[in-house]
């Protein structure tokens with residue numbers, strides 16, 4: 239981890255000035271640490287270039303050692319790249335606010351849908367309606383209905399409607415039910431599945447979501463940039479949610495998806511229970527990635 | 530594009546990059562490119578030789594494919610484990626169908642007694658395939674479900690019992706303890722069992738897969754891996770750093786959400802796909 243190698247290199251820089259030579263060595267250690275943390279290679283490359291440019295461009299103040307300076311530069315740069323802190327969801331003045339959740343299979347969309355509905359009701363006094371629009375996974379509709387029952391939050395589903403029409407109906411129904419926030423739980427899909435990505439586009443066309451969140455598994459490896467890029471180009475994402483951060487994955491995927499989409503990481507999932515959704519803290523994530 | 534000639538740093542860096550992006554991790558990627566550099570030191574190489582060199586080396590690491598360890602007599606018990614959302618339940622449906630097609634009498638145990646609609650999900654697969662499923666009370670102790678399933682498997686002479694478990698992170702001590710208890714119950718009821726403990730790994734997972742494999746192996750003696758979602762763009766190269774830490778054969782790969790989207794692991798095909 240960067241703690242073992244980074245601090246060794248950094249310790250070796252004690253009392254020294256920043257030179258091209260020691261920047262190069264330190265940058266090599268950072269690169270390994272970030273790759274082991276699953277930050278995507280192109281993102282690592284651009285990050286280390288930034289860090290080394292910054293380090294070389296610095297006026298070294300008397301008495302400050304190169305090692306300390308490096309730690310600060312890396313930490314600060316990473317925190318800044320991961321930010322901003324913005325868990326707020328702007329709500330519509332007229333009509334229901336529509337939130338669409340999308341992502342790869344098994345990333346945690348259905349669970350996150352329920353967590354978000356709970357958070358919006360309990361903390362923002364919203365009246366949410368969850369929509370079971372995954373028609374393909376066995377018992378997906380049942381899964382959302384069970385979660386809705388646990389939370390006492392209504393779940394909409396109408397048989398014989400394809401997801402775009404189903405979601406459109408749901409938004410109409412929300413008005414009728416007096417619900418002011420609609421959360422669309424969609425089927426997991428591959429970013430390379432043209433038909434299913436097209437279906438997602440149709441859902442967005444029909445419901446004009448106010449928020450479109452990509453739900454990503456925090457333990458995702460190098461592939462995170464591929465899927466995030468594709469989802470972002472297909473739908474104009476408004477935010478990212480990272481799940482399963484209660485594990486010990488370093489979570490480099492967070493930097494990858496942030497960097498490739500430019501969208502804010504709004505929340506993180508930190509457990510299976512429905513109260514385990516927290517606002518994202520870039521500084522904590524930065525420390526975690528650095529190990 | 531690699532050009533035949535001296536193996537220069539640019540060419541090696543390109544190869545190292547593609548290995549890293551396939552989730553080999555920086556250390557194993559560097560080892561492989563160093564091996565390549567040493568092999569071609571001072572020699573002229575033909576571009577067409579590089580990839581085959583790597584393929585040969587990687588196939589050697591993967592070894593020969595290993596099938597399921599069937600019981601000598603009685604029911605073969607297969608415990609399926611893994612972290613959340615990797616594809617355990619879906620893989621069990623695929624395995625059940627495959628065994629059924631080869632003439633085996635298959636029983637499935639709905640050992641995920643916790644997650645919303647987990648039993649229903651497996652139940653739907655069971656119905657579609659015409660396969661018997663053992664289920665317990667809602668929120669029952671999974672060990673109790675497994676206990677019942679083993680009794681039924683032995684009494685009604687099933688050839689194979691597939692046990693589904695709840696997803697769990699290896700960092701959740703109480704859940705790993707729960708899994709260990711299930712394992713002990715199996716061992717107690719059935720001395721040779723479980724004959725297989727299959728850890729399901731999602732091919733999109735990065736270096737954390739190494740932790741998953743080693744921790745689950747420590748807990749419940751994993752005997753094989755199922756690598757899912759290889760129909761996506763992830764290459765599953767993390768299998769190589771895993772094999773550094775622990776000897777675990779990949780037995781199957783998942784290549785889609787349908788019940789037929791399961792393939793017996795073919796090391797040559799897998800390695801070829803890494804460079805595809």
Ligand SMILES: Nc1nc2c(ncn2[C@@H]2O[C@H](COP(=O)(O)OP(=O)(O)OP(=O)(O)O)[C@@H](O)[C@H]2O)c(=O)[nH]1
Pocket residue numbers: 341342343344345346347348349350372375378424425426427481482483484485506507508509510514613614644696698
């Ligand atoms: N530990 C942990 N588990 C989570 C978290 N979020 C979701 N899960 C679990 O991950 C698994 C998959 O979650 P789902 O909500 O079914 O994922 P999904 O994206 O809806 O899956 P598909 O609809 O099949 O694409 C379940 O076992 C969840 O309980 C989290 O933050 N932490």
Ligand SMILES: Nc1nc2c(ncn2[C@@H]2O[C@H](COP(=O)(O)OP(=O)(O)OP(=O)(O)O)[C@@H](O)[C@H]2O)c(=O)[nH]1
Pocket residue numbers: 343344375426428611612613614615616617618619620641644647694695696697729757758759760761782783784785786790
């Ligand atoms: N594309 C693709 N999707 C898969 C594959 N295997 C499973 N899935 C999908 O991944 C999602 C999760 O699968 P599950 O079988 O529910 O995973 P699980 O490990 O049982 O999940 P938990 O019990 O919640 O931990 C579902 O949407 C599956 O259809 C695969 O090989 N390829």
Ligand SMILES: [Mg+2]
Pocket residue numbers: 347348349372378424425426
């Ligand atoms: Mg779902």
Ligand SMILES: [Mg+2]
Pocket residue numbers: 617618619641647694695696
């Ligand atoms: Mg399951």
